[in-house]
Amino acid sequence: MSSARKFFPVALFIVSAAIASTSACRKASQPSARTKARPSNVLIITLDTTRADHLGCYGRVEAQTPNLDRLAAEGVRFANAHSPVPLTLPAHASIFTGVYPLFHNVRNNGSYSLPPNAETLAEILQKRGYATAAFVSSFVLDSRFGLGQGFDVYNDDMNDGGRIKTLASEIPAAGVFDRFAAWFAARPSKPFLAWVHFFDPHLPYAPPEPFKSDRSLSPYDGEIAYVDLHIGRILDLLASSRGTLDRTLIIAAGDHGEGFGEHGETGHGVFCYNETVSVPLIVRGPGKFPPNRVSRVPVSLVDIVPTVLDFLKLPLPSHVQGLPLQRQLKKAPRDGRPLFVESVFLNEGVGSAIVTGVIHQGFKFIRLPRPELYNLDADPKEKVNIVSSPGTTTRRFLKELESFEKSAAVKEASAKRRMSAEERARLESLGYISAQPPQPASEAVFSDPKDIIRAWTLYQEGEHLLGEGETAAAEAKFMAAARENRRIINAYSNLAEIYYRRNDIPSLERILAEGISANTQNGTLRLRRLYYHFRLGRTDSVLKELDEAEPLMLLWQKEQFYNLAGTACGRAGRYDRAAGYFKKVLDIEPANSAAAKDLGYALFMEGRTAEALTYQKSAEEGLPLDPRLAAETAATLSRLGDYPAAERYYEKSLRLDPADEVVFQYAEMLAGQKEYGRAIAVLKAFSERPASSPAFRGKARRLIILWQKH
Numbered sequence: 001m002s003s004a005r006k007f008f009p010v011a012l013f014i015v016s017a018a019i020a021s022t023s024a025c026r027k028a029s030q031p032s033a034r035t036k037a038r039p040s041n042v043l044i045i046t047l048d049t050t051r052a053d054h055l056g057c058y059g060r061v062e063a064q065t066p067n068l069d070r071l072a073a074e075g076v077r078f079a080n081a082h083s084p085v086p087l088t089l090p091a092h093a094s095i096f097t098g099v100y101p102l103f104h105n106v107r108n109n110g111s112y113s114l115p116p117n118a119e120t121l122a123e124i125l126q127k128r129g130y131a132t133a134a135f136v137s138s139f140v141l142d143s144r145f146g147l148g149q150g151f152d153v154y155n156d157d158m159n160d161g162g163r164i165k166t167l168a169s170e171i172p173a174a175g176v177f178d179r180f181a182a183w184f185a186a187r188p189s190k191p192f193l194a195w196v197h198f199f200d201p202h203l204p205y206a207p208p209e210p211f212k213s214d215r216s217l218s219p220y221d222g223e224i225a226y227v228d229l230h231i232g233r234i235l236d237l238l239a240s241s242r243g244t245l246d247r248t249l250i251i252a253a254g255d256h257g258e259g260f261g262e263h264g265e266t267g268h269g270v271f272c273y274n275e276t277v278s279v280p281l282i283v284r285g286p287g288k289f290p291p292n293r294v295s296r297v298p299v300s301l302v303d304i305v306p307t308v309l310d311f312l313k314l315p316l317p318s319h320v321q322g323l324p325l326q327r328q329l330k331k332a333p334r335d336g337r338p339l340f341v342e343s344v345f346l347n348e349g350v351g352s353a354i355v356t357g358v359i360h361q362g363f364k365f366i367r368l369p370r371p372e373l374y375n376l377d378a379d380p381k382e383k384v385n386i387v388s389s390p391g392t393t394t395r396r397f398l399k400e401l402e403s404f405e406k407s408a409a410v411k412e413a414s415a416k417r418r419m420s421a422e423e424r425a426r427l428e429s430l431g432y433i434s435a436q437p438p439q440p441a442s443e444a445v446f447s448d449p450k451d452i453i454r455a456w457t458l459y460q461e462g463e464h465l466l467g468e469g470e471t472a473a474a475e476a477k478f479m480a481a482a483r484e485n486r487r488i489i490n491a492y493s494n495l496a497e498i499y500y501r502r503n504d505i506p507s508l509e510r511i512l513a514e515g516i517s518a519n520t521q522n523g524t525l526r527l528r529r530l531y532y533h534f535r536l537g538r539t540d541s542v543l544k545e546l547d548e549a550e551p552l553m554l555l556w557q558k559e560q561f562y563n564l565a566g567t568a569c570g571r572a573g574r575y576d577r578a579a580g581y582f583k584k585v586l587d588i589e590p591a592n593s594a595a596a597k598d599l600g601y602a603l604f605m606e607g608r609t610a611e612a613l614t615y616q617k618s619a620e621e622g623l624p625l626d627p628r629l630a631a632e633t634a635a636t637l638s639r640l641g642d643y644p645a646a647e648r649y650y651e652k653s654l655r656l657d658p659a660d661e662v663v664f665q666y667a668e669m670l671a672g673q674k675e676y677g678r679a680i681a682v683l684k685a686f687s688e689r690p691a692s693s694p695a696f697r698g699k700a701r702r703l704i705i706l707w708q709k710h
Contacts, residue, residue, distance in 0.1 A: 026236045044195040068231060075285065075291060076297050077295070081300070089147075103408050114147055124150070131188045250285070270449055283307065285311055300340075307322075358404075458493045459478065478492075486519070495511045575602040575606045599615045600616035620633070
């Protein structure tokens, strides 16, 4: 797709890798003149859920972040950087496109995908001959959500063995480094754009040793220290590769922060106060980013794309809303332009008003049913709402927000390329675009999230207690949250899980029915009910509800839904329908080896044998030691008449797990080819095992007697 038909480039989050140092004040290394003449590479490291004020270079004395501190000493630290949204996927979409969420239309985790007609930073540099690679560590950034556009390599493997990914799927910093290092060692001999994402500081906080036992660190700070350690390993790797470090523009940035109860929120996503939208942003770039510099001008993550392009002397697309950071170094804090923040998290989850705000000239205005205004210079922790104070006005901030939103409506409408009917149908089937346009609604009918935070906090407290094994206390918290606000869907989900584990099926049915009744257009609880009914053997109930539930599934739920639906149809002998569902799983996640295996079996049972073999061979790449898959592949090969290959797969299956039914299948295939002696030898070999059951021995004996007659 040509860049002229795209509407925004994906910004690159670059984190500079540095050898561990103990102080941000250490003398910075000076790039050579030759280095300044040809900077070529770009490295983006994104620090998920990382508050700026928890890094040593941002003033936290007890922090153990020597590598990020060194990066700040060798480059520019932006002390007043903001995320446009306190959520991982939308923030990264802004990082890689240079535009705000209202323009790229990725507003929340899990239910949005970056549109295919978006032009990302990776695409821009790929067209310029760059090798592009990304290494993400959370399912929230899985390629199905659109950020893989333009990356030659997009490593989103969650070490799940090719099975269903969920929002809980992630890998630790060490695994991310290993993948980056393997790519770096074999990378093409041309400039590169690499993005490395670390998810570790996200809840739950569980740092590994030695940080776990370090009493000077909180668990959250221990997670950050663990990430910093691996940033140091990346920097070491670059430094050891013939000067690559000093030929690389490095940007390290947080995607959003984390609340610790400052405004009633633990975690992030609900509000847009500084604890969740103030982020670290550090840039090390030979020539244009002087060492040991601190800039206090307000900047945003949307500035990353233009920073990279300007640094590489490439033109900036007209739609980019950010500004090159290097051009803002001499600006005073009050000289900055308006920066915008938003969150639809509770709006979409619970039905509260959307949080929107603007940061400008030392103030932050938040538009809500009960609006807020803070003087950030005098009150950086946003404790005193001065919206009603004498002499203050919100008119200019409202005007800035309204102008911003009007321009978004115009640009977004004109930026999208025309799609064919086939393309649109395909994207709708995958959930990338809505089959029905969203209907506008007046925010006046929504509650202020400040009125909902108590119920949300009760739910979060229940989550913590459940994680600690305090099931009864957690149950009480979830019940209290659901009573206070019936839209707290996760409270119902967790109560259902508690009752299921307790085998209290009447309570399970009651709580799910109550939650579904209160949230008729949300598919989460319906998916839960399908899951439990399947586990309870109520296959008919599952099949009856599939068609009604499917349109309610969010993008992140679709793979789970289709897999469950396919499995239920297979259990009921509806193999043709099962195959259709498993194909939908593979449309979303082509690397799902378990779905490929199940699809192969369904096709085999439908008599579509050659097609079945294709998927079974595909599944083998991700499940090379699966004995069931080997046996099913053997059966398929046998039906196709390729008996030597079938023998190899039967032998493999029996080496991995000598299951009785597979022994008989293998022996019967041999007997069918009139190789009775070999068939008898197989049965005798397995009959002599101490573990063989009397039933197995009896059946084997009868077959041996029968085949000896031949």
